Amino acid sequence: MPENRIGVFLCHCGSNIAGVVDIQRVMEAIRALPDVILVEDYKYMCSKPGQQLLKDAIKKHNLTKIVIGSCSPRMHENTFRQALREAGHNPYLLEIANLREHDSWIHSDDPEAATEKAVDLVRMAVARARLLEPLEEPEVDIKKTSLVIGGGIAGISAALDLANAGFKVYLVEKEATIGGKMARHDKTFPTLDCASCILTPKMAEVGAHPNITLLTLADIEAVEGYVGNFKVTVRQKPRYVDTEKCTSCGDCAEVCPVDVPSEFDANLAYRRAIYIPFAQAVPSAYVLDMDNCLGVDAVRCGKCKTACEAGAIDYDDHERVLTLEVGTIIVATGFEVFDATQKPEYGYGEYPNVVNIMEIERMLSSAGPTGGHVVRPSDLKEPKRIVYIQCVGSRDERTNRYCSRICCMTSIKQARMLREKTGADIWLFYIDLRTFGKGYEEFYEATAEAGVTFVRGRVGEILQDDETKDLIVRGEDTLLGRPVVLEDIDLVVLATGMVPTASTSHVAHLLNLSLSPDGFLMEAHPKLRPVDSFNDGIFVAGTAQGPKDIPDTVAQAKAAAAGAMALMGKGRIKVEPYYSVVDEDKCAGCRVCISVCPYNAIFVNERGASEVNPALCKGCGTCTATCPSGAIRSQHYTDGQIAAMIHEYLSAQQ
Amino acid sequence: MRPVIWDDDEERVSDVRQAAQPCFQCGVCAASCPVFRVAPEFNPRIAVDEIVQTGTVAVTGREWYCAYCLMCEQRCPMGVALCEILVAIKNLSARDGKVPPSIVEMMDVIRFTGKVSHPSKGTTRRRRELGLPELPEVDAAEVQKLLEVTGAIDRLTRYREAECEPQ
Amino acid sequence: MKYAFFPGCTIADRLPFIEKSIRLVCPEYDIGLVGLPFTCCPEPNSVQSFSQYTWLTMAARNIAVAEEHDLDILTACAGCFESLAMAKHMLDTSADTRAHVNRALANIGREYTGQARVVHLLQVLHDDVGCKGIEERTLRQLRMRVVTHSGCHLLRPERVLQVDLAEAPAKLDALVRALGMESVDYMDKTMCCGAGIRGVNRDISFAVLREKFAGMSMVHPDAAVVFCPTCFISFEAGQRVVNRMFGTEYRLPVFYYTELLAVAMGLEGTESILSGHRVQGTEETVARAMGHGGTPAQAPMGTHGAREV
Numbered sequence A: 001m002p003e004n005r006i007g008v009f010l011c012h013c014g015s016n017i018a019g020v021v022d023i024q025r026v027m028e029a030i031r032a033l034p035d036v037i038l039v040e041d042y043k044y045m046c047s048k049p050g051q052q053l054l055k056d057a058i059k060k061h062n063l064t065k066i067v068i069g070s071c072s073p074r075m076h077e078n079t080f081r082q083a084l085r086e087a088g089h090n091p092y093l094l095e096i097a098n099l100r101e102h103d104s105w106i107h108s109d110d111p112e113a114a115t116e117k118a119v120d121l122v123r124m125a126v127a128r129a130r131l132l133e134p135l136e137e138p139e140v141d142i143k144k145t146s147l148v149i150g151g152g153i154a155g156i157s158a159a160l161d162l163a164n165a166g167f168k169v170y171l172v173e174k175e176a177t178i179g180g181k182m183a184r185h186d187k188t189f190p191t192l193d194c195a196s197c198i199l200t201p202k203m204a205e206v207g208a209h210p211n212i213t214l215l216t217l218a219d220i221e222a223v224e225g226y227v228g229n230f231k232v233t234v235r236q237k238p239r240y241v242d243t244e245k246c247t248s249c250g251d252c253a254e255v256c257p258v259d260v261p262s263e264f265d266a267n268l269a270y271r272r273a274i275y276i277p278f279a280q281a282v283p284s285a286y287v288l289d290m291d292n293c294l295g296v297d298a299v300r301c302g303k304c305k306t307a308c309e310a311g312a313i314d315y316d317d318h319e320r321v322l323t324l325e326v327g328t329i330i331v332a333t334g335f336e337v338f339d340a341t342q343k344p345e346y347g348y349g350e351y352p353n354v355v356n357i358m359e360i361e362r363m364l365s366s367a368g369p370t371g372g373h374v375v376r377p378s379d380l381k382e383p384k385r386i387v388y389i390q391c392v393g394s395r396d397e398r399t400n401r402y403c404s405r406i407c408c409m410t411s412i413k414q415a416r417m418l419r420e421k422t423g424a425d426i427w428l429f430y431i432d433l434r435t436f437g438k439g440y441e442e443f444y445e446a447t448a449e450a451g452v453t454f455v456r457g458r459v460g461e462i463l464q465d466d467e468t469k470d471l472i473v474r475g476e477d478t479l480l481g482r483p484v485v486l487e488d489i490d491l492v493v494l495a496t497g498m499v500p501t502a503s504t505s506h507v508a509h510l511l512n513l514s515l516s517p518d519g520f521l522m523e524a525h526p527k528l529r530p531v532d533s534f535n536d537g538i539f540v541a542g543t544a545q546g547p548k549d550i551p552d553t554v555a556q557a558k559a560a561a562a563g564a565m566a567l568m569g570k571g572r573i574k575v576e577p578y579y580s581v582v583d584e585d586k587c588a589g590c591r592v593c594i595s596v597c598p599y600n601a602i603f604v605n606e607r608g609a610s611e612v613n614p615a616l617c618k619g620c621g622t623c624t625a626t627c628p629s630g631a632i633r634s635q636h637y638t639d640g641q642i643a644a645m646i647h648e649y650l651s652a653q654q
Numbered sequence B: 001m002r003p004v005i006w007d008d009d010e011e012r013v014s015d016v017r018q019a020a021q022p023c024f025q026c027g028v029c030a031a032s033c034p035v036f037r038v039a040p041e042f043n044p045r046i047a048v049d050e051i052v053q054t055g056t057v058a059v060t061g062r063e064w065y066c067a068y069c070l071m072c073e074q075r076c077p078m079g080v081a082l083c084e085i086l087v088a089i090k091n092l093s094a095r096d097g098k099v100p101p102s103i104v105e106m107m108d109v110i111r112f113t114g115k116v117s118h119p120s121k122g123t124t125r126r127r128r129e130l131g132l133p134e135l136p137e138v139d140a141a142e143v144q145k146l147l148e149v150t151g152a153i154d155r156l157t158r159y160r161e162a163e164c165e166p167q
Numbered sequence C: 001m002k003y004a005f006f007p008g009c010t011i012a013d014r015l016p017f018i019e020k021s022i023r024l025v026c027p028e029y030d031i032g033l034v035g036l037p038f039t040c041c042p043e044p045n046s047v048q049s050f051s052q053y054t055w056l057t058m059a060a061r062n063i064a065v066a067e068e069h070d071l072d073i074l075t076a077c078a079g080c081f082e083s084l085a086m087a088k089h090m091l092d093t094s095a096d097t098r099a100h101v102n103r104a105l106a107n108i109g110r111e112y113t114g115q116a117r118v119v120h121l122l123q124v125l126h127d128d129v130g131c132k133g134i135e136e137r138t139l140r141q142l143r144m145r146v147v148t149h150s151g152c153h154l155l156r157p158e159r160v161l162q163v164d165l166a167e168a169p170a171k172l173d174a175l176v177r178a179l180g181m182e183s184v185d186y187m188d189k190t191m192c193c194g195a196g197i198r199g200v201n202r203d204i205s206f207a208v209l210r211e212k213f214a215g216m217s218m219v220h221p222d223a224a225v226v227f228c229p230t231c232f233i234s235f236e237a238g239q240r241v242v243n244r245m246f247g248t249e250y251r252l253p254v255f256y257y258t259e260l261l262a263v264a265m266g267l268e269g270t271e272s273i274l275s276g277h278r279v280q281g282t283e284e285t286v287a288r289a290m291g292h293g294g295t296p297a298q299a300p301m302g303t304h305g306a307r308e309v
């Protein structure tokens, strides 16, 4: 082994470190260590002059290994590695001792002990540095194709940006049409522009875009590979209708004898077993719901096929399994509306005239089940007295603790429209009104002016008069400290929040993505990497990541598309060399490592020995620790390096 | 919240305050409270708020209006144990001898009989007529002892003193 | 199954006919009742508010007494159940609390160990015997429309007691249906009856009870069925006070569940039970439910009870 010439650089981080740790004393203690040629300190090592000092010292003193005592390697490891590269040095010959997060910040009340700890940390870093080896960073090609999972407004926006930039996109949607929840809205806050007017042109664009392959009725089943080279298995259910031939004339639905509650209309209306979710659906084609079909043979039914002049119906259509090869993936699987039967005191599901905001959204829509009239489900009469209840299933220990963000504005929007359309008396019970977006507070003020009464307080319970199905609402006006009892209420609307979908956690599982405690997808950093996942090449967008409104959803989708483009535009990417390597001479071929690897990165090669795919390996070390023959080595975290650190630490005690 | 059994005022108040901390003043507790419905001068939300805001337990006397039906706790979205908090407040005022007379009466009966009601001659006869077994005797001395070591007797004494004090 | 029977002060001293019905019914399902020297549970609101430490220690003593006999405790009152179950919860979840309480108990030579379970009769009948088991043993169906009231202290705090759904209790209704009765839903079903503050503030307490009655009377039931003696007294005696205070005219018979169970099972001795009731027309209501329409003079319920089979 060549001679070790170690340079140690201690950063003050202003007073962050130096204010607690006695840097001079640490320098004294370190100087005497074997192989340490140089010990320097500087106010801000990460600054330009700090980096320059590092680069100059490497050259001047012919340093072979670098130790830096500074903040966490999560902050500036890359900065310093780059400085090493610029000095013509291998970037992996660097070790950082975390003197800030692990020391000065948490021991600010005991400078003496903090200084001792700093000495220990730097000594250990020096011990490891002696054994560091130069590592090469493998480069991989990136396929210039993207997969977008979920065809709501998030998926649509991301797909269009990518496609317009010249990348190929597969858009996978599990329903029969794209559009997601936004397709069900009537008007959107705060501008009250009609949702379909702004959404459907985008949907049509997706349908017609030469760079986009749209796969509806499809879900992903398996994902292999790594950034730049994912291999995705997609299972697509049969539609039984040829989208090319179908003219959406509707003759088939006309003759279909089956009525099924329509999911798209929040089950407030019926559709047929062969149906189109809504007029502007994309693809613009009918779909046969085989679960509810009476039977396709002439004996049981088979009427639709006879009725279809275009000959688009194919009862023999079958499931397809496709394999897609893509470089990047964007997950935009959206949200679901909270199921209010979980709050039994509100009687949802039991009292017909207690509904949720999504149902009102459909009723308000002129294309909806009631032709744009909001009615009492019990007798289809127009409600004259309406109560809105906020935060149902949100900000609640028993259901979800988070704020769903969109329900305040959604209720205000609906209340405003109802008030203007029908002049109904409306009370809106809230805890806090969250009108945070651009133009939102103004929208709220205008709604209050329009005569909607806002009551600060959460409703305790709703009771029903079983004869009239009228409702009684009990709450407290917390600003007055008085009970509020509203009788003869025609309609109660629950502002049900957003919840993560089961299908999001399913996709997360397949892609090895983390979920936050609330069940939404976790981003790599809440502020600085809001659309990246922890897995390179995979991005998150829209409400799958957390509750948000349309503007935020679209912004995030465009950001995710930009992130994917940044990777694919470059075409090649360097992979960190923190992978494990198998010593084939020692490997007994027992395959234990394959069974424990959480990233499926190990395979058996043609020589019968285990081999690690560097691009898949995250360097977690599970296999290294498990291998009974000691044949696996985690690069950059070798047993020897770690043992040396422990040894160094313990030897000081004597 | 852990039960209030230590005789340290400050610790209790800070316990209670901590338990009340998550409250965001939504009013579901009051909206669900049967007493508040007929007597709005008693408001569980405000009882909780007072502790959070002032860090002290204001003993107003109204805390005794809580019927202990636990409806507020049931519905509180923040998991605040309101009834427990109210119990703690009442414990503190009882320590100072501020207790409604009906409760003192009940405590006195328990003190001497171990029960909240004496079996009257009539019920004893009724029990015999119905062929019910004799009730097992409770050792009144045991009860006395427990009331003594848990401070109940002191509280009763303090109540009597407070009663005699000229205003 | 043998239990340490905890009738509670109210049943034992004020409503012996309820105890009678329990003692009639239990042996039929092989539920053995052992009497032990229990004190007051103690009462969950007033005593606990006066001194939680005293309340907890007395409850711990009662449980310790059952433990000494290796028995689980069977309560018949929602209040006793609440006190004992909550005390048990506190003692079982905090070693500190338990040690503190055991130091007090040491003065009387007892110790709480946490061995004994605390159950309410509703749980034994519904969860162990089961509605089917109940129905099989009835000799007659009771044709009655009733409202049920499980009692606050059987339902809440839900996460600790876990007896039934606190917002939509169904067990007592299921038991009632097993006797052939119809259980009608009503407004404020889970609301309190106001008994907890009867001594502290009579006016408020009865105002609460009035609200409760307003909800029940809207569905015109034949009777109310409860599973707690305090609720029983609150409803039975309380309705007269409500009538006097607010000028209402409620006359709603009230039953403790096992009374009706005994009647439906056609057990000997049920006649003596119902005569203890104070609401006029209680016995006629039962007679009618058994299919003996007519006036009380023609059909005093007791005489028909045993013959019906």
Ligand SMILES: Cc1cc2nc3c(=O)[nH]c(=O)nc-3n(C[C@H](O)[C@H](O)[C@H](O)COP(=O)(O)OP(=O)(O)OC[C@H]3O[C@@H](n4cnc5c(N)ncnc54)[C@H](O)[C@@H]3O)c2cc1C
Pocket (backbone or CB within 6 Å): A149, A150, A151, A152, A153, A154, A155, A172, A173, A174, A175, A178, A179, A180, A181, A182, A185, A187, A188, A189, A190, A218, A219, A220, A332, A333, A334, A335, A336, A337, A357, A358, A361, A406, A410, A413, A501, A503, A504, A507, A541, A542, A543, A544, A548, A549, A550, A551, A553
């Ligand atoms: C009642 C209501 C009213 C609203 N009103 C407004 C408003 O006025 N203004 C406003 O700005 N915002 C409003 N919002 C918010 C708005 O709906 C959302 O911000 C927006 O729809 C989120 O879009 P998305 O693409 O993230 O999710 P979604 O619309 O849920 O789309 C997700 C898509 O992914 C698909 N999918 C899910 N899992 C899979 C899978 N495994 N494979 C393939 N596909 C999958 C789903 O089928 C769906 O099509 C409202 C929300 C509600 C509930």
Ligand code: SF4
Pocket (backbone or CB within 6 Å): A390, A391, A392, A394, A395, A402, A403, A404, A405, A406, A407, A408, A409, A432, A433, A434, A495, A497
């Ligand atoms: S947006 Fe409003 S209604 Fe929705 S959870 Fe947040 S505060 Fe509650």
Ligand code: SF4
Pocket (backbone or CB within 6 Å): B022, B023, B024, B025, B026, B027, B028, B029, B030, B044, B045, B048, B072, B075, B076, B077, B078, B079, B080, B082
């Ligand atoms: S219900 Fe809970 S959060 Fe709401 S006001 Fe009452 S204590 Fe506070």
